[in-house]
Amino acid sequence: xxxxxxxxxxxxxxxxxxxxxxxxxxxxxxxxxxxxxxxxxxxxxxxxxxxxxxxxxxxxxxxxxxxxxxxxxxxxxxxxxxxxxxxxxxxxxxxxxxxxxxxxxxxxxxxxxxxxxxxxxxxxxxxxxxxxxxxxxxxxxxxxxxxxxxxxxxxxxxxxxxxxxxxxxxxxxxxxxxxxxxxxxxxxxxxxxxxxxxxxxxxxxxxxxxxxxxxxxxxxxxxxxxxxxxxxxxxxxxxxxxxxxxxxxxxxxxxxxxxxxxxxxxxxxxxxxxxxxxxxxxxxxxxxxxxxxxxxxxxxxxxxxxxxxxxxxxxxxxxxxxxxxxxxxxxxxxxxxxxxxxxxxxxxxxxxxxxxxxxxxxxxxxxxxxxxxxxxxxxxxxxxxxxxxxxxxxxxxxxxxxxxxxxxxxxxxxxxxxxxxxxxxxxxxxxxxxxxxxxxxxxxxxxxxxxxxxxxxxxxxxxxxxxxxxxxxxxxxxxxxxxxxxxxxxxxxxxxxxxxxxxxxxxxxxxxxxxxxxxxxxxxxxxxxxxxxxxxxxxxxxxxxxxxxxxxxxxxxxxxxxxxxxxxxxxxxxxxxxxxxxxxxxxxxxxxxxxxxxxxxxxxxxx
Numbered sequence: 001x002x003x004x005x006x007x008x009x010x011x012x013x014x015x016x017x018x019x020x021x022x023x024x025x026x027x028x029x030x031x032x033x034x035x036x037x038x039x040x041x042x043x044x045x046x047x048x049x050x051x052x053x054x055x056x057x058x059x060x061x062x063x064x065x066x067x068x069x070x071x072x073x074x075x076x077x078x079x080x081x082x083x084x085x086x087x088x089x090x091x092x093x094x095x096x097x098x099x100x101x102x103x104x105x106x107x108x109x110x111x112x113x114x115x116x117x118x119x120x121x122x123x124x125x126x127x128x129x130x131x132x133x134x135x136x137x138x139x140x141x142x143x144x145x146x147x148x149x150x151x152x153x154x155x156x157x158x159x160x161x162x163x164x165x166x167x168x169x170x171x172x173x174x175x176x177x178x179x180x181x182x183x184x185x186x187x188x189x190x191x192x193x194x195x196x197x198x199x200x201x202x203x204x205x206x207x208x209x210x211x212x213x214x215x216x217x218x219x220x221x222x223x224x225x226x227x228x229x230x231x232x233x234x235x236x237x238x239x240x241x242x243x244x245x246x247x248x249x250x251x252x253x254x255x256x257x258x259x260x261x262x263x264x265x266x267x268x269x270x271x272x273x274x275x276x277x278x279x280x281x282x283x284x285x286x287x288x289x290x291x292x293x294x295x296x297x298x299x300x301x302x303x304x305x306x307x308x309x310x311x312x313x314x315x316x317x318x319x320x321x322x323x324x325x326x327x328x329x330x331x332x333x334x335x336x337x338x339x340x341x342x343x344x345x346x347x348x349x350x351x352x353x354x355x356x357x358x359x360x361x362x363x364x365x366x367x368x369x370x371x372x373x374x375x376x377x378x379x380x381x382x383x384x385x386x387x388x389x390x391x392x393x394x395x396x397x398x399x400x401x402x403x404x405x406x407x408x409x410x411x412x413x414x415x416x417x418x419x420x421x422x423x424x425x426x427x428x429x430x431x432x433x434x435x436x437x438x439x440x441x442x443x444x445x446x447x448x449x450x451x452x453x454x455x456x457x458x459x460x461x462x463x464x465x466x467x468x469x470x471x472x473x474x475x476x477x478x479x480x481x482x483x484x485x486x487x488x489x490x491x492x493x494x495x496x497x498x499x500x501x502x503x504x505x506x507x508x509x510x511x512x513x514x515x516x517x518x519x520x521x522x523x524x525x526x527x528x529x530x531x532x533x534x535x536x537x538x539x540x541x542x543x544x545x546x547x548x549x550x551x552x553x554x555x556x557x558x559x560x561x562x563x564x565x566x567x568x569x570x571x572x573x574x575x576x577x578x579x580x581x582x583x584x585x586x587x588x589x590x591x592x593x594x595x596x597x598x599x600x601x602x603x604x605x606x607x
Contacts, residue, residue, distance in 0.1 A: 007143050008147075011147070020096065021100065025152075025159060028089045031082055032160070033164065035079070037294065038079030038082070040293060041290070042072060042076070042290075101144045101148045108140050112140060112329060115329060116136070123332060128213045128216070131212075132329075134213075135325055138322065139323075140326065142323040145318070145322070146323065150316045157302075160301055161302050171287075172281065178270075185266045189262050189263060196255065198317045198321060200248065201252060201318040204252050207245040275296065335400075337422040343418050343420065345411070345420065345427050348427055349508060350427075350538065351413070352411055352509065352541070353409075353411075353413070354371050354408075354409055355408045356370045356371070356408075357404045368404075370407065371407070373557055377539050378554075379540070380531065381541050381542070384556060384580065389559035394559075397409050398416065399425045429501075429503070432498065433514045434491075435495060435498025435499075439483070442497065448501050459478070462496075466496060467497060470493060508537070510538040512540070524549075547570075552570075
């Protein structure tokens with residue numbers, strides 16, 4: 001399906017309104033066709049003194065027909081009424097066009113946002129957020145530009161051309177045929193220019209998207225920019241990208257202007273040719289002056305829409321480029337949240353088992369290599385290892401943010417791929433290392449874990465996350481506003497809101513990615529007291545770098561370079577796993593542990 005056909009498909013829900021718009025188009029064309037005739041009557045039958053045609057004389061009362069002044073007044077008033085009716089019709093026509101186009105734009109945006117949300121996490125990791133926002137904001141206007149700026153004007157121009165040409169044939173066959181002389185030249189110029197304008201429009205779109213990405217990157221990392229005093233550096237980078245975008249835009253605008261000049265010159269030449277031949281006909285007496293004025297008016301009615309389209313061809317090409325970019329997003333395969341054959345996960349117990357799971361990003365080396373372990377309800381299993389060992393990837397495979405390259409991830413001995421995706425994720429509460437906060441209130445952010453939660457349940461979750469005392473000290477309490485990304489809160493406060501949100505969800509599987517890395521020791525102790533108390537109701541998976549997080553875990557998994565190299569309790573791993581012992585020594589004693597004789601000392605400190 002072509003771009004235009006794809007765009008028109010969005011009009012289907014508005015078929016009736018489109019039909020009304022078409023009817024108004026016909027009415028507007030009819031009124032425009034009538035508009036020149038009063039001028040012909042005035043010039044030929046009033047000013048030039050010719051006798052009224054029999055048909056017109058039969059419609060004119062004898063009292064009026066006998067007075068040239070009365071005919072002049074009546075014809076002028078008739079012409080005025082036609083013009084006013086035409087303007088009113090055009091106003092209603094335009095209003096309905098814009099209304100339908102705006103509804104189509106918002107429909108497209110809603111579908112595009114839903115599709116973007118449904119795309120796998122891998123897409124969002126590899127695609128800049130600003131690019132998606134640009135497609136959602138600027139590119140979504142493609143349907144408006146193509147419908148209002150392309151389809152409707154082209155349809156109107158075609159109808160105009162048919163009706164006006166039929167009238168021209170009636171008035172003067174030679175002049176009607178001469179009016180078509182411009183058509184081949186217009187076609188050739190359109191084919192010549194549109195081919196390169198589309199390529200340049202697509203390049204401009206890509207560069208503008210890159211420019212937005214650069215600005216988004218700077219503003220989202222403004223603290224780092226300021227701390228390294230790199231404002232001038234970032235401004236230079238932005239200016240460089242802006243210069244490239246500006247040059248591409250100027251080249252496109254120059255080509256648009258050149259094309260517009262060519263089309264205008266062609267239509268003016270066509271009008272001049274008709275005017276010369278028509279003038280000769282008037283001079284020869286084969287055509288009246290009024291009829292020539294009608295021909296000129298009709299030529300303007302035919303050529304004006306063509307010129308308008310030529311002037312907006314650049315915008316149309318940009319709309320086509322935007323439509324291609326939007327369609328490229330829709331062509332990506334989304335996650336199927338509610339598959340018909342998906343198993344309902346609402347009653348799962350939470351027994352997690354990894355069976356020889358490997359995972360890699362594309363053709364790169366394995367991030368995980370044949371990982372096998374179990375986590376049962378009531379257990380807290382901790383994942384430890386050096387940076388890049390694969391801990392977060394393991395956590396991401398459980399809610400199916402990614403799919404394993406080989407092996408199976410099972411919950412209650414059922415492959416997670418067989419569960420309905422939405423149903424599965426509703427049974428998993430995730431606390432990322434840096435929880436995301438949304439604009440709204442603190443209560444809104446906690447309630448994000450369960451939208452129907454009562455105020456009492458929100459407060460209970462906040463107490464469990466050791467957040468309630470902090471919130472109580474705020475003037476507005478739980479209704480205190482959360483600004484963009486929670487920038488006015490400390491890292492620990494944001495973490496505790498994220499933990500409260502996860503606890504409120506009350507899901508059987510709880511995954512915590514370094515949940516207390518930004519909180520103080522007292523808050524950390526209170527949070528883990530809560531986790532111990534609630535452990536029986538969850539299968540808890542904790543990604544940890546701090547010993548205080550893992551000391552009382554049911555089982556600790558030690559990962560190294562994507563492989564599971566050891567597992568057991570803290571005391572067991574201190575004596576059996578060199579990597580774990582080194583990590584504990586560095587965190588507890590502040591030094592490497594090369595002498596096994598100090599193991600007892602390490603056990604004593606970390607117990």
